[in-house]
Amino acid sequence: MTDRVYIFDTTLRDGEQVPGCQLSTLEKVMIAQELETLGVDVIEAGFPISSPGDFQSVIEISKAVSEPVICALSRAEKPDIEAAAQALQYAKRKRIHTGLGASDYHIRHKFNSTREAILERAIAAVKYAKSFVEEVEFYAEDAGRADWDFLAQMVEAVIHAGATVVNIPDTTGFRLPTDYGAMIRHLKENVANIHKAIISVHCHNDLGLATANSIAGLQNGARQVEVTLNGIGERAGNTALEEIVMILKTHAHLQLHTHIQTQRLYPTSRLVSRLMRMPIQANKAIVGRNAFAHSSGIHQDGVLKNRENYEIIDPEEVGVAQSSILLTARSGKHALRHRLEQLGYYFSKDEVKELYPRFLEMADAKKDICDEDLIALVGDRGGRRKLELLDFEMKISQQHAPCAKIKLRYRENIIQVEASGKGPVDAAFSAINQIVQLDVRLEEYQLQSMNGGADDNGKVHLQLSYAGNYYYGFGVDDDIILASVHAYLDALNKITA
Ligand code: KIV
Ligand code: ZN
Numbered sequence: 001m002t003d004r005v006y007i008f009d010t011t012l013r014d015g016e017q018v019p020g021c022q023l024s025t026l027e028k029v030m031i032a033q034e035l036e037t038l039g040v041d042v043i044e045a046g047f048p049i050s051s052p053g054d055f056q057s058v059i060e061i062s063k064a065v066s067e068p069v070i071c072a073l074s075r076a077e078k079p080d081i082e083a084a085a086q087a088l089q090y091a092k093r094k095r096i097h098t099g100l101g102a103s104d105y106h107i108r109h110k111f112n113s114t115r116e117a118i119l120e121r122a123i124a125a126v127k128y129a130k131s132f133v134e135e136v137e138f139y140a141e142d143a144g145r146a147d148w149d150f151l152a153q154m155v156e157a158v159i160h161a162g163a164t165v166v167n168i169p170d171t172t173g174f175r176l177p178t179d180y181g182a183m184i185r186h187l188k189e190n191v192a193n194i195h196k197a198i199i200s201v202h203c204h205n206d207l208g209l210a211t212a213n214s215i216a217g218l219q220n221g222a223r224q225v226e227v228t229l230n231g232i233g234e235r236a237g238n239t240a241l242e243e244i245v246m247i248l249k250t251h252a253h254l255q256l257h258t259h260i261q262t263q264r265l266y267p268t269s270r271l272v273s274r275l276m277r278m279p280i281q282a283n284k285a286i287v288g289r290n291a292f293a294h295s296s297g298i299h300q301d302g303v304l305k306n307r308e309n310y311e312i313i314d315p316e317e318v319g320v321a322q323s324s325i326l327l328t329a330r331s332g333k334h335a336l337r338h339r340l341e342q343l344g345y346y347f348s349k350d351e352v353k354e355l356y357p358r359f360l361e362m363a364d365a366k367k368d369i370c371d372e373d374l375i376a377l378v379g380d381r382g383g384r385r386k387l388e389l390l391d392f393e394m395k396i397s398q399q400h401a402p403c404a405k406i407k408l409r410y411r412e413n414i415i416q417v418e419a420s421g422k423g424p425v426d427a428a429f430s431a432i433n434q435i436v437q438l439d440v441r442l443e444e445y446q447l448q449s450m451n452g453g454a455d456d457n458g459k460v461h462l463q464l465s466y467a468g469n470y471y472y473g474f475g476v477d478d479d480i481i482l483a484s485v486h487a488y489l490d491a492l493n494k495i496t497a
Helices: 025-038 052-064 078-087 104-110 115-130 148-161 177-190 210-219 241-250 262-275 297-305 333-342 349-366 371-381 424-436 480-493
Strands: 006-009 042-046 069-075 094-101 135-141 165-170 198-203 224-227 387-395 403-410 413-420 441-449 458-466 469-477
Touching (some): 006 198, 006 241, 025 042, 025 052, 042 052, 052 069, 069 078, 078 115, 094 165, 104 115, 115 135, 115 148, 148 165, 148 177, 165 177, 165 210, 165 224, 177 198, 210 224, 241 262, 262 441, 333 371, 349 371, 387 424, 403 424, 403 480, 413 424, 424 480, 441 480, 458 480, 469 480
Parallel strands (some): 006 042, 006 224, 042 069, 069 094, 094 135, 165 198, 198 224
Antiparallel strands (some): 387 403, 458 469
């Protein structure tokens, strides 16, 4: 028998506190609906008293989502609790999340108060929230630095007052996994009524330990974990939802499971990244673009022999598409042509027939053929990609929107168009879109300099989505607009449509 761990998603509350990542109500509703499809148990939809926008978002999310519990944050203050209750009026399943600081730092330096007075406020807040809703979650802010016995006293008192979930945040990301786990165990063993509530873990990543601390908390008796997609959140962020879910799935011996539809992890992560304009680092566990990319020859070889040599998770399990055709000396011309098309190289049947003997020679010598081998093979042969840049011009002035003029070879045709856009990159991509006419969406765009000077080269990494799949593109040039165009064409060339 494995125990269920409840996934409490706070992407729209703690995650949204990141400067520059604010979402419109419509965008929040889109994310909430995706979270419902993903299978989260609780959506923390906002902090209603903080702004009219947050208040409205909780209302709209409550109307748009029916399965997960909708949760609203409040401080331990009557007006906050009233605003939370009011914003939750349309939620089918609702929860108020109220609380205040539990550490002596917060008690003395934030509230200028005493432990006794704070305890009274905590009890009163839970009782007041309970007068509006059945489910009340209490957070003991900065529990990570609180005195354990006082924390136990507080937890016991709020459960007695009606709290159904007790949240033990490591607000500053200070704890080590062993002590955070021991703190949760201390509560399990020293709070007389702890069986009447669920313990929740809420960890921040200031020392890069949020996931490890959350897992330690779960191993010691917590059964709810508070997370955000891609680990976004204030400062170094929160615990990443995708990491917790896949750790529990990969380590079945922990005997803990969630109800998350793991194949939705990657698309949901991309949606959050795009709407929050927050790129995901390439090596981010589970959802980074390199998470399942094998670049060294030894690893490629190992993966081709058996995926499990270098992969502990099947990429398809988290919604990452995988190339399924591995070319060997036994592959036929059809397979070769198909794989070349996947890479964006279009050859006639006769051209493939001519290429085939050289492919067999290479396959005999190398046993397994990777994409780079095929590109080298095609390069020798002068093969062409579906889309090729022939000419590019950009007009920029202060009076008019930037206008891109682009000439491409698209399959066998040479086409030239002009388009304007919000900025030069937007104009260039709009012009290319006019030519290819595919319903693609730019999911991620990252521009990096190589070594920092004004005369530097720009590197662009981007990702497009098309018909449910993701296509990565890369471009480099000393002109950043051209680097962007190369990256866009690179991704489009990989789409077989
Ligand atoms: O980190 C924290 O302590 C919080 C609480 C408001 C739950 O986000
Ligand atoms: Zn937090």
